[in-house]
Amino acid sequence: MILSAVTLHGSLRRLGVDALLFNSSEILPSVNLRHVTGFTGSDGAVLITAKERHLFTDGRYGIQARNEARGFRLHVVRRRLDALARTVKAAGVSRLGIEASRVSHEFTTNLARRLPDVRLVSVPKSFLDGLRVRKTPEEKARIERAARCASDACGSLLERRLTGRVEKDVAAELETLFRRCGADGPGFETIVASGERGALPHGAASDKVINVGELVVVDYGCVIDGYHSDETVTCVTGAPTSEQRKMHQAVYTAHMRAIEALRVGMRVRDVDRIARNSIAAAGYGKYFVHGLGHGVGLEIHEPPSLSPLGKGLVEEGMVFTIEPGIYIEGFGGVRLESLVYMDRTGPELLSRMSKDLIVVE
Amino acid sequence: MILSAVTLHGSLRRLGVDALLFNSSEILPSVNLRHVTGFTGSDGAVLITAKERHLFTDGRYGIQARNEARGFRLHVVRRRLDALARTVKAAGVSRLGIEASRVSHEFTTNLARRLPDVRLVSVPKSFLDGLRVRKTPEEKARIERAARCASDACGSLLERRLTGRVEKDVAAELETLFRRCGADGPGFETIVASGERGALPHGAASDKVINVGELVVVDYGCVIDGYHSDETVTCVTGAPTSEQRKMHQAVYTAHMRAIEALRVGMRVRDVDRIARNSIAAAGYGKYFVHGLGHGVGLEIHEPPSLSPLGKGLVEEGMVFTIEPGIYIEGFGGVRLESLVYMDRTGPELLSRMSKDLIVVE
Numbered sequence: 271m272i273l274s275a276v277t278l279h280g281s282l283r284r285l286g287v288d289a290l291l292f293n294s295s296e297i298l299p300s301v302n303l304r305h306v307t308g309f310t311g312s313d314g315a316v317l318i319t320a321k322e323r324h325l326f327t328d329g330r331y332g333i334q335a336r337n338e339a340r341g342f343r344l345h346v347v348r349r350r351l352d353a354l355a356r357t358v359k360a361a362g363v364s365r366l367g368i369e370a371s372r373v374s375h376e377f378t379t380n381l382a383r384r385l386p387d388v389r390l391v392s393v394p395k396s397f398l399d400g401l402r403v404r405k406t407p408e409e410k411a412r413i414e415r416a417a418r419c420a421s422d423a424c425g426s427l428l429e430r431r432l433t434g435r436v437e438k439d440v441a442a443e444l445e446t447l448f449r450r451c452g453a454d455g456p457g458f459e460t461i462v463a464s465g466e467r468g469a470l471p472h473g474a475a476s477d478k479v480i481n482v483g484e485l486v487v488v489d490y491g492c493v494i495d496g497y498h499s500d501e502t503v504t505c506v507t508g509a510p511t512s513e514q515r516k517m518h519q520a521v522y523t524a525h526m527r528a529i530e531a532l533r534v535g536m537r538v539r540d541v542d543r544i545a546r547n548s549i550a551a552a553g554y555g556k557y558f559v560h561g562l563g564h565g566v567g568l569e570i571h572e573p574p575s576l577s578p579l580g581k582g583l584v585e586e587g588m589v590f591t592i593e594p595g596i597y598i599e600g601f602g603g604v605r606l607e608s609l610v611y612m613d614r615t616g617p618e619l620l621s622r623m624s625k626d627l628i629v630v631e
Numbered sequence: 632m633i634l635s636a637v638t639l640h641g642s643l644r645r646l647g648v649d650a651l652l653f654n655s656s657e658i659l660p661s662v663n664l665r666h667v668t669g670f671t672g673s674d675g676a677v678l679i680t681a682k683e684r685h686l687f688t689d690g691r692y693g694i695q696a697r698n699e700a701r702g703f704r705l706h707v708v709r710r711r712l713d714a715l716a717r718t719v720k721a722a723g724v725s726r727l728g729i730e731a732s733r734v735s736h737e738f739t740t741n742l743a744r745r746l747p748d749v750r751l752v753s754v755p756k757s758f759l760d761g762l763r764v765r766k767t768p769e770e771k772a773r774i775e776r777a778a779r780c781a782s783d784a785c786g787s788l789l790e791r792r793l794t795g796r797v798e799k800d801v802a803a804e805l806e807t808l809f810r811r812c813g814a815d816g817p818g819f820e821t822i823v824a825s826g827e828r829g830a831l832p833h834g835a836a837s838d839k840v841i842n843v844g845e846l847v848v849v850d851y852g853c854v855i856d857g858y859h860s861d862e863t864v865t866c867v868t869g870a871p872t873s874e875q876r877k878m879h880q881a882v883y884t885a886h887m888r889a890i891e892a893l894r895v896g897m898r899v900r901d902v903d904r905i906a907r908n909s910i911a912a913a914g915y916g917k918y919f920v921h922g923l924g925h926g927v928g929l930e931i932h933e934p935p936s937l938s939p940l941g942k943g944l945v946e947e948g949m950v951f952t953i954e955p956g957i958y959i960e961g962f963g964g965v966r967l968e969s970l971v972y973m974d975r976t977g978p979e980l981l982s983r984m985s986k987d988l989i990v991v992e
Contacts, residue, residue: 296932297659297732297733298658298659298733298735311833312833328921329832329920329921330832330833330920330921331832331833332920333830333831333960334831334833334834348940368736370735370736370737370740371658371735371736371737372658372659372735373735373736374659374731374732374733374734374735374736375729375731375732375734375735375736375738375739375753376731376732376753376756377736378736379731379753392736392737392740395737438815442807442810442816445810445816446803446807446810449803449806449807454799455806455817455820456816459816469694470694470695471690471691471692472672472673472691472692472695473695559690559691559693560689560690560691571657579709599694
């Protein structure tokens, strides 16, 4: 973890600042603070100057911070903002870089009031989140463990009957299976969206009963040591109708074309375009209402963004989803999502479930 | 939910603004946006002017927002900030109230750039969170359901053996029991902290094996329909030593004294003081390193703050924790936490587990 912190010392000049500040609170945790320090508590602040690394936290996290955040000078304090301001002043900082996307307007207002002679400089989210975009082998291994665990759990789930069960119960069973596979827990609210509810791209499991003849979108992931997985399968309860088959086929083709096209160095928006054109060609263009995919790591949604507005290139070491979908209000939805690691030579699938239309009881 | 929105129309003048803006994103969700609208999606913005209520979200949440947020004009847009700025301009707003604690520095910077003629006014967190501090009967009922479910689950858990098991497995079993009791899931990372780990006030369950003769702090809660519960018990595996008994007794006495003293109209910091003095009198003063309690509702930590720095009075309708603790590095910890609803006539316990030193196998 210290590696990132060392990188940051060297980046201060390039960012045009004397020091860099991260702040993590329960309302607004900074996953970058965790990435830089290794500290996993919910409340803390980090100040990186040209020469020093400081970590501020409170009494609840003192012991934990000392164990997790090696190489930081630890300040266990009750009034974090005051301690932070004192340290910034003592270090002679005149331009202080802040993580503008992960500190609140209130925080910077209060900090600025304590530091009238210090200029706060917004450091772009893309720079700081970008420190996490190429995964280390250890990070890839954690994500892969999470992805395999979740795929195995889903495989076990689908061996049993879905028809007649409540969506929430199915989600609960899947999450219990995650634990059995060694996960720390689900990585986000498990989606089980059956029948018409499948038209909700983020339709968290509800009290609806799954009926025979319905499409069922199951979007799930787990967390291991802070790292996430993400995968979606679509099932049908009983023999699929021709319309159900047609929708699935359109999504399946788009999913496969995007994955086959993946190369290091291509523009991320071009990956989205390939899938989007494929779905449009099948006549469902207006029903694909979200981007094709997103990065996954310490956050369930992180860079890169594979969307029509996405910026940048596909890079070696990235981990992201490919998840085209079709959502028809009053009818239902199909989404197929795989988790991909970008190797130098091409994509490697971390998730393991089949993306066929899975017929279940 | 619309009730809060109506209250807000009437509060604009008092806040000295023409309109009020809430913004919710995955990184920085606004639970107040949810409270005001009923919309449970992760991404959206709300603008409340003297005459109108607008809700902005994207294609993933269009259908859901229409179903959940009654009485709002819905804008399903891809570029939320642009749409928001257009609507603010069209409404002739010159002073725009923002939820300063729940919008990022980046968000306000980008919004201000689009609205050079509009003054952004920080609305205090205490005002907006304060809208949620006195629970409605429906809110109380949800929290009570969650609290009973979690207490029942913990009761079942402790009928079984803890000695020899891994903390994480115990936490996983408890979370599975939450589901069986009807919860949507755990409300926070379940704490199972045994032996020396008990000295970590926020010691999430680890890979440590629970040994015989250890104090085990179990801090847990679940969520039902967005509302949380929170409770902590302390167990001992086998016959307690006199030091373990003494620590428990000190915390137990502080816990009971605080609850017995609770009255509508007393200062919240005085509740903390009663428990703190009690622990100090038992000789453990320096080991009680956090505040006595916190409000619980849509958030697991919300106002009021029962701490030495806490502001305001105990009010009818509040729901909060009473959770004194003692943490001794290298030895272990004891924490006892009850969830309390403040009725006009006195406290009502929502959590149900015994706060005795629970002897388990």
